Amino acid sequence: MxxxxxxxxxxxxxxxxxxxxxxxxxxxxxxxxxxxxxxxxxxxxxxxxxxxxxxxxxxxxxxxxxxxxxxxxxxxxxxxxxxxxxxxxxxxxxxxxxxxxxxxxxxxxxxxxxxxxxxxxxxxxxxxxxxxxxxxAGGEVRLAAFDWAWLKYGPLTFWSVGGVGVAVGGAYRVLDSFGVKPYELGFVREVYFFFAGLPVWVAVGVLLLGVVVLGACGSTAWFVETWWDFRLSRSGDAFKVRRGLLTTRSMTVDRARVRGVQVTEPLLLRAVRSARTNAIAVGLGSAEDRSSAPKSALLPPAPLDLAWRVATEALGVPASFALRRHPRAALRRRLGRVPAVVLPPVAVVGGLGVWLSPFLVHLALLVGLAGLVAGTWLAFDAYRSLGHAVDGSFVVMRSGTFARRTVVLRRAGGIGWQVSQSPFQRRAGLATLTLATAAGVHAYRVHDVLVADAVDLGRWAVREVQLSGSSR
Incomplete structure (x- = not known):
C-alpha cells in the first residue's frame, strides 16, 4: 500500500x-x-x-x-x-x-x-x-482462552460494591441533566416508602443485601462485556490479545518490549487462589500499566497457576521464587499504624456518645475492638506479603494486603535506582528501594528493607547505571 x-x-x-x-x-x-x-x-x-x-x-x-x-x-x-x-x-x-x-x-x-x-x-x-x-505475524499459538468458569471471579472485586454507588450517582446526574428529578419518579418514591416502613436494622440489612446482589450482577456483566471471546496467543515474537462483547479490542505487543509482568491478587480473589496478570511493556503508557487496566492485561482474573504460566510465557520468568523475608521491624511499623488509624474516629464517636447518648459509646467500643482485631490481622498479612528476590536476570518484589502485587522486572530493563527513608523508617533502620524502568509506571518499589540490602539490590539490579540514591 x-x-x-x-x-x-x-x-x-x-x-x-x-x-x-x-x-x-x-x-x-x-x-x-x-x-x-x-x-x-x-x-x-x-x-x-x-x-x-x-x-x-x-x-x-x-x-x-x-x-x-x-x-x-x-x-x-x-x-x-x-x-x-x-x-x-x-x-x-x-x-x-x-x-x-x-x-x-x-x-x-x-x-x-x-x-x-x-x-x-x-x-x-x-x-x-x-x-x-x-x-x-508468524504461526499463531494459543496460550489462553475465555473459560466460563472464570465468571465466579467477576464479583470478587471492590467494584462489585463500589460500582453500585458509581452507577447510581451517574444515573442521577444523567437524569438531572435531562431535567428529570429522580426523587419524583414513581418507583423511586415506592422504594423510599418501603424502606421507611421497616425497622432501622432490617432496612440496613435489606439495603446492604441489595447492594451486594446488584454489585455482583453488575460486575459479572462488566466481566462478560470486557472479556468475552478473550484469546491470548503468541504469533512470532509478539503477543496478541483479543477480547470484548460490545466494544471489541485486539492488541499486539512485541515480546521484546516487555520489561516485566505484574501478578495482582486482590484480597477476595486471593481467597479463591486467583489473580490478574498485566504486562509491564514499553509503549503502553503509564496510565495503562495499573494492575486493573484492561489494555495491559494479558489475562483476566483467572486461577493463580494459570496467571503464573502466562507470566512465565510472556517474560520467561521461573515458575517459582524463593522470596527473602523482610526484617521484623517492618511488621512493627505496620502494627503501629493500626491504633493510629482506628482510635481517632473511635474517640470522636465515643466523645459524642458521652455528650449525646450511651448508645454511641457502646458502638464506639464495639467498632474500636473490631477495628483493632481486623487491623492487626491485616498488619500481619501485609508483613507476610512483603518479600523480594533476585533470580538470574530478574528482580522480584512483592507487597500489599488489599491487593497483593508481585512484580517481576527484567534486569536489562532497569535504568536507575534510588534508596529513600522516611523519618520513621530511619528510626527502624529500614529504607525503600525504587527501581526505575522505561516501561509501565516507570518506578517499582521494594518496601521496608535494610539500608545495606537496598543498596546492594539496587546496584545488582542496575549494575551498568551509576545512579546512586540517598541512604542517609
Missing part, C-alpha cells in the same frame, strides 16, 4: 446517530413537556455539530503505508500530518465501539516510543490488514 486512502464514509453515520439514545430517553422519561423540548433541541443541535465534525474528518483524513512509515493526514484549516516509523512500532491496537461495530468500522492505534498514531473509521477487515502489515 503506497497511495493515499480515505477512511470509510460510514464514519459519518457514527457521528450522526449517537444522539438517538439520549433523545429516546428524554421522550420516554419526560414526554413532550417544555423542558423536554428544550433538551431535545439542544441534543439535535449538538448532534448536527458532531455530524459535521465527523463529515469533515471523513473528507479530510488520508492514510498510507510506505516502505518506511505509517502516515496519517487530516484537517482542513489546521492540517496535521502524523507518522510512525515501521521499525519503531511497538504495538498495534484495533478496537471498535458499539456504534462502530454496527457499521462494521474499527479504530487502529499504532504505538511507538514517541507516542502513537490513531486512525478512526476504517472497516474491520482493513483494520486487520493494517495490523498484519504493521506487525507481520
Amino acid at each position: 503506497t497511495g493515499w486512502e480515505r477512511v470509510h464514509p460510514r464514519l459519518v453515520l457514527v457521528g450522526a446517530l449517537w444522539p438517538v439514545g439520549p433523545v429516546v430517553g428524554v421522550v420516554l422519561f419526560d414526554g413532550w413537556s417544555l423542558p423536554a423540548v428544550i433538551t431535545l433541541s439542544s441534543l439535535i443541535v449538538t448532534g448536527s455539530v458532531v455530524a459535521g465534525v465527523y463529515t469533515l474528518r471523513w473528507a479530510t483524513t488520508r492514510y498510507r503505508i510506505t516502505a518506511t512509515a505509517f502516515e496519517v493526514r487530516s484537517g482542513l484549516l489546521f492540517r496535521r500530518a502524523r507518522s510512525a516509523a515501521l521499525d519503531r512500532v511497538r504495538g498495534v491496537d484495533v478496537s471498535a465501539q458499539p456504534l462502530h461495530r454496527v457499521f462494521g468500522l474499527a479504530t487502529v492505534v499504532v504505538s511507538t516510543a514517541e507516542g502513537g498514531v490513531r486512525l478512526d473509521g476504517v472497516t474491520r477487515a482493513r483494520a486487520e490488514r493494517l495490523r498484519d502489515r504493521l506487525r507481520p
Whole structure:
C-alpha cells in the first residue's frame, strides 16, 4: 500500500446517530413537556455539530503505508500530518465501539516510543490488514482462552460494591441533566416508602443485601462485556490479545518490549487462589500499566497457576521464587499504624456518645475492638506479603494486603535506582528501594528493607547505571 486512502464514509453515520439514545430517553422519561423540548433541541443541535465534525474528518483524513512509515493526514484549516516509523512500532491496537461495530468500522492505534498514531473509521477487515502489515505475524499459538468458569471471579472485586454507588450517582446526574428529578419518579418514591416502613436494622440489612446482589450482577456483566471471546496467543515474537462483547479490542505487543509482568491478587480473589496478570511493556503508557487496566492485561482474573504460566510465557520468568523475608521491624511499623488509624474516629464517636447518648459509646467500643482485631490481622498479612528476590536476570518484589502485587522486572530493563527513608523508617533502620524502568509506571518499589540490602539490590539490579540514591 503506497497511495493515499480515505477512511470509510460510514464514519459519518457514527457521528450522526449517537444522539438517538439520549433523545429516546428524554421522550420516554419526560414526554413532550417544555423542558423536554428544550433538551431535545439542544441534543439535535449538538448532534448536527458532531455530524459535521465527523463529515469533515471523513473528507479530510488520508492514510498510507510506505516502505518506511505509517502516515496519517487530516484537517482542513489546521492540517496535521502524523507518522510512525515501521521499525519503531511497538504495538498495534484495533478496537471498535458499539456504534462502530454496527457499521462494521474499527479504530487502529499504532504505538511507538514517541507516542502513537490513531486512525478512526476504517472497516474491520482493513483494520486487520493494517495490523498484519504493521506487525507481520508468524504461526499463531494459543496460550489462553475465555473459560466460563472464570465468571465466579467477576464479583470478587471492590467494584462489585463500589460500582453500585458509581452507577447510581451517574444515573442521577444523567437524569438531572435531562431535567428529570429522580426523587419524583414513581418507583423511586415506592422504594423510599418501603424502606421507611421497616425497622432501622432490617432496612440496613435489606439495603446492604441489595447492594451486594446488584454489585455482583453488575460486575459479572462488566466481566462478560470486557472479556468475552478473550484469546491470548503468541504469533512470532509478539503477543496478541483479543477480547470484548460490545466494544471489541485486539492488541499486539512485541515480546521484546516487555520489561516485566505484574501478578495482582486482590484480597477476595486471593481467597479463591486467583489473580490478574498485566504486562509491564514499553509503549503502553503509564496510565495503562495499573494492575486493573484492561489494555495491559494479558489475562483476566483467572486461577493463580494459570496467571503464573502466562507470566512465565510472556517474560520467561521461573515458575517459582524463593522470596527473602523482610526484617521484623517492618511488621512493627505496620502494627503501629493500626491504633493510629482506628482510635481517632473511635474517640470522636465515643466523645459524642458521652455528650449525646450511651448508645454511641457502646458502638464506639464495639467498632474500636473490631477495628483493632481486623487491623492487626491485616498488619500481619501485609508483613507476610512483603518479600523480594533476585533470580538470574530478574528482580522480584512483592507487597500489599488489599491487593497483593508481585512484580517481576527484567534486569536489562532497569535504568536507575534510588534508596529513600522516611523519618520513621530511619528510626527502624529500614529504607525503600525504587527501581526505575522505561516501561509501565516507570518506578517499582521494594518496601521496608535494610539500608545495606537496598543498596546492594539496587546496584545488582542496575549494575551498568551509576545512579546512586540517598541512604542517609
